[in-house]
Amino acid sequence: MIPSSSGGVDLNIALSAPRHASFSDFLLRVSGSMGVDVPLNSHTPMVDVLHGTTIVGLQCAGGMVMAGDRRATMGNFIAQRDIEKVFAADSHSVVGIAGTAGLAVELVRLFQVELEHYEKIEGVSLSLDGKANRLATMLRGNLGMAMQGLAVVPLFGGYDLAKEKGRLFSYDVTGGRYEEHDFYAVGSGSTFARGSLKKLFARGASETDAVQAALESLYDAADDDSATGGPDLNRRIFPVVAVASADGVRILDESEVEDQVRRLVERRHVRPDGPFAPNDGGATS
Amino acid sequence: MSMPFYVSPEQVMKDKADFARKGIARGRSVVVIQYGSGILFVAENPSRALHKISEIYDRIGFAAVGKYNEFENLRVAGVRLADLRGYAYDRTDVTGRSLANAYAQTLGTIFTETAKPYEVEIVVAELGVDEATDQIYRLTFDGSVADEHGYVAMGGSAEAIEGALSEVWKSGQSEFESLTQAVHVLSHHALDEVRTLSGRDLEVAVLDRNRSRRTFRRLETAEIDRVLAG
Numbered sequence A: 001m002i003p004s005s006s007g008g009v010d011l012n013i014a015l016s017a018p019r020h021a022s023f024s025d026f027l028l029r030v031s032g033s034m035g036v037d038v039p040l041n042s043h044t045p046m047v048d049v050l051h052g053t054t055i056v057g058l059q060c061a062g063g064m065v066m067a068g069d070r071r072a073t074m075g076n077f078i079a080q081r082d083i084e085k086v087f088a089a090d091s092h093s094v095v096g097i098a099g100t101a102g103l104a105v106e107l108v109r110l111f112q113v114e115l116e117h118y119e120k121i122e123g124v125s126l127s128l129d130g131k132a133n134r135l136a137t138m139l140r141g142n143l144g145m146a147m148q149g150l151a152v153v154p155l156f157g158g159y160d161l162a163k164e165k166g167r168l169f170s171y172d173v174t175g176g177r178y179e180e181h182d183f184y185a186v187g188s189g190s191t192f193a194r195g196s197l198k199k200l201f202a203r204g205a206s207e208t209d210a211v212q213a214a215l216e217s218l219y220d221a222a223d224d225d226s227a228t229g230g231p232d233l234n235r236r237i238f239p240v241v242a243v244a245s246a247d248g249v250r251i252l253d254e255s256e257v258e259d260q261v262r263r264l265v266e267r268r269h270v271r272p273d274g275p276f277a278p279n280d281g282g283a284t285s
Numbered sequence B: 001m002s003m004p005f006y007v008s009p010e011q012v013m014k015d016k017a018d019f020a021r022k023g024i025a026r027g028r029s030v031v032v033i034q035y036g037s038g039i040l041f042v043a044e045n046p047s048r049a050l051h052k053i054s055e056i057y058d059r060i061g062f063a064a065v066g067k068y069n070e071f072e073n074l075r076v077a078g079v080r081l082a083d084l085r086g087y088a089y090d091r092t093d094v095t096g097r098s099l100a101n102a103y104a105q106t107l108g109t110i111f112t113e114t115a116k117p118y119e120v121e122i123v124v125a126e127l128g129v130d131e132a133t134d135q136i137y138r139l140t141f142d143g144s145v146a147d148e149h150g151y152v153a154m155g156g157s158a159e160a161i162e163g164a165l166s167e168v169w170k171s172g173q174s175e176f177e178s179l180t181q182a183v184h185v186l187s188h189h190a191l192d193e194v195r196t197l198s199g200r201d202l203e204v205a206v207l208d209r210n211r212s213r214r215t216f217r218r219l220e221t222a223e224i225d226r227v228l229a230g
Helices: A004-008 A011-016 A023-031 A101-122 A128-140 A143-147 A190-200 A207-224 A254-270 A280-284 B009-026 B068-088 B096-113 B158-168 B175-189 B221-229
Strands: A055-060 A063-068 A072-074 A077-080 A086-090 A093-100 A152-160 A165-171 A177-180 A183-186 A240-245 A248-251 B030-035 B038-044 B053-057 B060-066 B120-126 B135-139 B145-148 B151-154 B202-208 B216-219
Touching (some): A011 B096, A055 A152, A055 A190, A063 A093, A063 A152, A086 A101, A086 A240, A086 A248, A093 A128, A101 B053, A101 B068, A128 A177, A152 A248, B030 B175, B038 B175, B053 B216, B096 B145, B120 B151, B151 B158
Antiparallel strands (some): A055 A063, A072 A077, B030 B151, B038 B202, B120 B135, B202 B216
């Protein structure tokens, strides 16, 4: 955490710092550290911390969709039922996080300030690639912690105003940045979510269909992964769904998601495993 | 060995102040006007890239006249300070008052301690929950702060413009009225002649109470022309 004195940094320091549009570089300069700064070695005992679970993202006609379940676990405990893990990073991009919740939420907060800071200083937003790269660099700063088991795995996406399409990026703990085509999932339930999306994803699908597919895949992840939370109809806790299009990022209203989720659950009453994918390859051979 | 001439502190300060005032009066004017649902900034500025008006934080705007490199430095420092505060504490803890204080300290120090004072005048405006709680701070080259209400004009023929605004401005007016007012006084009172100003000659932005979180919004050229056409 940054030292408590940093809120009292005076304007002269801000005035004399070299002209650079990066907030985290400025933060490093004034506080000597960026984010968590705990000396760690291989003997550090593992502590129980909150873990966020599954995030899915997929492209659709005119943009992309990202959704995340609401569960945070601590070992075998359900630590939180209604944590939010999908955020608007800025006006046209979204970031979802899996892994160590405390670090991940802090990373998102810093990333959001970073993007806004750049935009205010330079008068224009970073390109989507620029944002994706910036996140990679920030993530690399957490490598030491990741080696200790405190990994943060984000999924980043947004509407690329220059290329006029939705794009999606995945990361590894070393700060590797990989552009994903079509769809991707991260977190403990990602294997199941990806399997589900393989069957449900359709290129050029409408935004509504893509949101539908995202919700189905999260349901499938919760079905098989104990750390992923399914829709909680009793408490009315539903996945957070974000859509990025040319008009910007829109976090779907809870009532909008509830409506879709209730119908999904109805369908699962009839067919618990979800939509049926016809084995048409076998039929023609 | 020659002795340096003695110059009284009064004379030094006066010379510096005159120097700064002259520099500020050379440029074109900027007006900041309060209206019912926000605060309007209008600058006579044909450049689309070199801004005189900008966003500092969610509810804080910045306007400046004078030497570009100097007020640009102050603007960047203000954004850094605001972002740092908001990140270290909370977004609601970033206030116009603390920023105006920081600017006042810095400008004051620069004025007294360096040979050349900053040739700038700036406004830090913070949007409140209603017109009565809006705050507008005017800061001059020597670090003086004034708490303003209603409207402010800086640079060029600021006095003539403020005089003209005092006759037309009223509390609770609309954004549309304010923009028309601002453009009218700039075109009639900024120079000796009456000119026609269009969207291309102006930089316009608002802090809009109807927006959530980031309330700062720039008006595009076409949008300004639409308002001016009535």
